[in-house]
Amino acid sequence: TPETVSRVQELRNIIDEHNYRYYVLDDPQVPDAEYDRLFRELQDLEAKHPELVTDDSPTRRVGANAETSFEEVVHRVPMLSLDNAFNEDELRDFDRRVRDRLKTGDDIEYVCEPKLDGLAVSLHYEHGVLIRAATRGDGYAGEDITANIRTIPSVPLKLRGSDVPETVEVRGEVYMPKAGFEKLNQTLANKGDKTFVNPRNAAAGSLRQKKPSVTSRRPLEMCAYSVAVTDDSILPDTHWDCLQQVGQWGFRINPEMSKATGADECLAAYQAMMDKRGELPYEIDGIVFKVNSLALQQALGFVSRAPRWAIAHKFPAQEELTV
Numbered sequence: 001t002p003e004t005v006s007r008v009q010e011l012r013n014i015i016d017e018h019n020y021r022y023y024v025l026d027d028p029q030v031p032d033a034e035y036d037r038l039f040r041e042l043q044d045l046e047a048k049h050p051e052l053v054t055d056d057s058p059t060r061r062v063g064a065n066a067e068t069s070f071e072e073v074v075h076r077v078p079m080l081s082l083d084n085a086f087n088e089d090e091l092r093d094f095d096r097r098v099r100d101r102l103k104t105g106d107d108i109e110y111v112c113e114p115k116l117d118g119l120a121v122s123l124h125y126e127h128g129v130l131i132r133a134a135t136r137g138d139g140y141a142g143e144d145i146t147a148n149i150r151t152i153p154s155v156p157l158k159l160r161g162s163d164v165p166e167t168v169e170v171r172g173e174v175y176m177p178k179a180g181f182e183k184l185n186q187t188l189a190n191k192g193d194k195t196f197v198n199p200r201n202a203a204a205g206s207l208r209q210k211k212p213s214v215t216s217r218r219p220l221e222m223c224a225y226s227v228a229v230t231d232d233s234i235l236p237d238t239h240w241d242c243l244q245q246v247g248q249w250g251f252r253i254n255p256e257m258s259k260a261t262g263a264d265e266c267l268a269a270y271q272a273m274m275d276k277r278g279e280l281p282y283e284i285d286g287i288v289f290k291v292n293s294l295a296l297q298q299a300l301g302f303v304s305r306a307p308r309w310a311i312a313h314k315f316p317a318q319e320e321l322t323v
């Protein structure tokens with residue numbers, strides 16, 4: 001009946017918004033019991049009216065009998081790796097190369113992002129619906145891990161809001177928070193199973209599962225860090241504003257992000273991030289500085305394997321620090 005159809009649609013919108021508040025903003029608006037009641041009502045209605053079920057329903061995160069195909073996916077825009085800076089001089093060299101290439105004496109504004117130590121993924125949305133998710137692979141082609149990615153609560157199955165582009169590709173890092181990693185290893189050890197060496201391996205192993213139902217039981221999260229491809233819809237003209245837009249579409253963006261102008265401020269941001277590294281709930285292995293202006297990014301382009309407009313300034317390896 002029309003009432004059922006509208007109730008199903010209303011429940012989906014309400015549940016999507018609660019998921020966004022809970023998993024992306026870490027700021028739930030209702031107690032879990034209220035959420036569970038709404039979710040069960042939607043499940044019951046969908047069970048009674050299977051013809052109403054759509055792939056982007058919040059009840060469809062773990063595909064019924066979906067198996068991950070790991071088919072090859074060619075990236076429309078290559079997912080290139082980042083060049084590294086290991087010390088202050090190399091960071092200053094990067095900033096100088098940027099200014100020399102742009103033939104400007106002005107200080108450059110950068111966005112400073114913690115470099116999450118997880119797995120880079122690329123998510124493709126058409127008409128606001130998640131169509132395909134792929135690993136980075138060799139940068140030019142990766143593996144299809146859509147069924148597994150769908151099980152991650154902080155990955156929107158449908159972009160939030162009304163003005164979403166026809167096609168958009170959002171890239172980010174899938175990672176396992178430290179607490180979830182410790183708990184998973186404890187569970188594995190209790191079962192006599194092999195444990196993971198670090199959260200990055202645990203995230204990789206969890207995304208490599210053939211069964212999405214296994215992935216869905218792993219504490220994975222995703223943080224978006226770039227928009228790669230869109231139709232001719234207008235994107236903001238700075239990387240920072242693009243990320244705010246991606247946050248509005250329902251993605252988690254990193255709350256530790258900041259802006260810095262010139263090499264000195266970048267180095268201050270590097271030190272500040274290193275100082276707070278221990279208390280972050282996830283592992284990071286550096287800070288990524290990206291030229292904020294998309295026009296300047298365009299002008300700088302990429303060298304064969306890495307963008308000229310970004311650098312990953314790595315921390316000393318963790319074990320060295322603990323010695």
Ligand SMILES: NC(=O)n1nc(-c2ccco2)nc1N
Pocket residue numbers: 080081082113114115116117118173225226288310
């Ligand atoms: N791993 C990580 O957190 N990354 N990686 C990039 C990146 C890789 C290529 C362009 O940007 N950005 C961030 N925050």
